[in-house]
Amino acid sequence: MQFKNSDNTWGLVSKSLHWIIALLIFTAIGLALVADDMPNSPEKIKLFVFHKSLGITVLALAILRLGWKWFTPQPNDAKGITGTNAKLAHLGHWGLYGLMFALPISGWVMNSAAGFPFRWMNWFTVPHLPVSKSLQGPAHSAHELLFLVLAVAVIGHVVMAVVHHVKHGSDVLTRMLPGGNHRTWALGIGVILALLYYVFVAGSSPISSPTEPSNSEAVKADALNDSEKTNGALSRSVEAGSHTDKQWRIVSSDSTLSFVGSYDGAEFKGEFRDFSAEMFFDEKTPKEGFFDVLIHTGSITTYSSDWDASLPDSEWFAVKQFPEATYRTTAFEQADEGFIAQGLLTIKGISQEVPLLFYWNTQPDGTVIFQGEAVVNRTEFNIGEGMWATDPTIGFDVKVSVSLLLEPFTS
Ligand code: HEM
Numbered sequence: 206m207q208f209k210n211s212d213n214t215w216g217l218v219s220k221s222l223h224w225i226i227a228l229l230i231f232t233a234i235g236l237a238l239v240a241d242d243m244p245n246s247p248e249k250i251k252l253f254v255f256h257k258s259l260g261i262t263v264l265a266l267a268i269l270r271l272g273w274k275w276f277t278p279q280p281n282d283a284k285g286i287t288g289t290n291a292k293l294a295h296l297g298h299w300g301l302y303g304l305m306f307a308l309p310i311s312g313w314v315m316n317s318a319a320g321f322p323f324r325w326m327n328w329f330t331v332p333h334l335p336v337s338k339s340l341q342g343p344a345h346s347a348h349e350l351l352f353l354v355l356a357v358a359v360i361g362h363v364v365m366a367v368v369h370h371v372k373h374g375s376d377v378l379t380r381m382l383p384g385g386n387h388r389t390w391a392l393g394i395g396v397i398l399a400l401l402y403y404v405f406v407a408g409s410s411p412i413s414s415p416t417e418p419s420n421s422e423a424v425k426a427d428a429l430n431d432s433e434k435t436n437g438a439l440s441r442s443v444e445a446g447s448h449t450d451k452q453w454r455i456v457s458s459d460s461t462l463s464f465v466g467s468y469d470g471a472e473f474k475g476e477f478r479d480f481s482a483e484m485f486f487d488e489k490t491p492k493e494g495f496f497d498v499l500i501h502t503g504s505i506t507t508y509s510s511d512w513d514a515s516l517p518d519s520e521w522f523a524v525k526q527f528p529e530a531t532y533r534t535t536a537f538e539q540a541d542e543g544f545i546a547q548g549l550l551t552i553k554g555i556s557q558e559v560p561l562l563f564y565w566n567t568q569p570d571g572t573v574i575f576q577g578e579a580v581v582n583r584t585e586f587n588i589g590e591g592m593w594a595t596d597p598t599i600g601f602d603v604k605v606s607v608s609l610l611l612e613p614f615t616s
């Protein structure tokens with residue numbers, strides 16, 4: 206079979222692109238319809254990541270296909286398809302081309318507006334399109350409507366092809382079918398089945414083994430090692446009340462408490478917009494420092510409207526029952542660079558020791574730029590209960606970054 210089309214039949218490239226795209230579209234639809242009916246769960250996220258990955262692949266192949274159409278000769282109309290019929294067939298085909306673009310693009314717009322992180326087959330991050338959040342609803346409606354249009358168009362497309370083949374004896378169907386001998390077919394089907402087995406059953410697919418934020422454990426280990434290197438075991442606790450007099454006030458407009466987690470292998474970011482702290486610290490006497498931080502859990506945002514609606518629920522932050530989280534330091538150590546605070550982080554009523562590595566940069570005007578980093582294992586605080594507790598689709602380790610502008614406290 207030749208690569209390019211000829212005057213009366215389709216070549217290998219056009220046929221392959223036609224059938225691969227058709228297969229990807231049918232699979233993407235099946236995945237979406239199954240996933241759509243599932244309650245929110247790690248499995249649902251995986252199916253949708255797969256759905257979106259196939260959809261983006263369709264978009265890439267559709268671009269390739271249009272490019273190839275321009276490059277290769279177009280076969281004449283098939284036998285028995287003439288006049289208005291031929292015109293309608295061409296119109297229908299251009300409509301199908303349009304849908305091959307419109308469906309993935311509407312999905313991509315919806316995904317970008319909703320702020321869902323998305324890695325193609327858990328391999329590389331697909332950037333968000335620069336669209337406004339308000340487009341999520343309209344893009345969702347468009348995606349659903351375009352799907353219905355596609356369903357009708359494909360049914361019409363198939364019926365016309367089969368009717369012309371069976372009733373009018375046209376070669377329209379046979380010239381698009383793959384051709385080849387039985388052995389080639391058996392081999393092709395075998396390869397597809399093996400791939401499906403690899404992806405779904407053997408669990409070897411990248412989509413079923415999301416990676417954790419790679420450096421999180423390292424940050425934790427480094428923080429502990431540094432402190433041990435410099436000062437031995439983490440020890441002396443500083444009681445509230447016995448701390449240094451040097452108190453600091455957070456300049457809210459220039460301060461953030463943010464975090465980075467993973468969502469089926471893709472990075473997702475968020476922050477707590479409402480937090481405050483009493484902070485006592487003097488670089489010369491770090492052991493006399495004391496931080497008492499109060500975080501309003503309801504102020505969490507991940508820039509994804511769907512997740513922002515779910516996170517206050519009982520299985521995540523249980524905001525109604527536990528509106529506040531706290532971090533209270535118990536000891537300070539000098540590290541090679543910067544300092545390490547030991548402290549008790551309390552979320553959902555559960556307290557765990559969490560080290561915070563931070564840098565303290567005094568500015569010429571007397572203000573301080575504070576940069577801190579800690580790693581929190583969400584499961585230790587029951588953040589993500591039930592199936593989320595053991596499934597790493599939403600990564601266990603979350604890297605917390607504290608960036609503050611501090612000014613001397615004057616009462
Ligand atoms: C060939 C391409 C595609 C087809 C045929 C397709 C089809 C569908 C279908 C049938 C649904 C279920 C609609 C419903 O009942 O709610 C769906 C949902 C969805 N699709 Fe696609 N899609 C495609 C590409 C994409 C792409 C590229 C993305 C994102 C990058 C995407 C994101 C989504 C999302 C997020 C939903 C869930 C919407 C919800 O919240 O209910 N789709 N898609």
Ligand code: HEM
Binds near residue numbers: 230
């Ligand atoms: C989502 C699924 C499908 C899409 C998007 C699609 C799209 C298209 C498009 C755009 C063309 C025109 C090619 C061109 O002129 O460059 C075409 C041709 C064709 N399609 Fe499909 N198709 C799909 C599924 C199917 C199925 C399931 C059949 C099975 C009967 C089929 C049979 C054909 C045939 C026979 C032709 C050749 C028409 C000719 O030679 O003039 N298609 N398809």
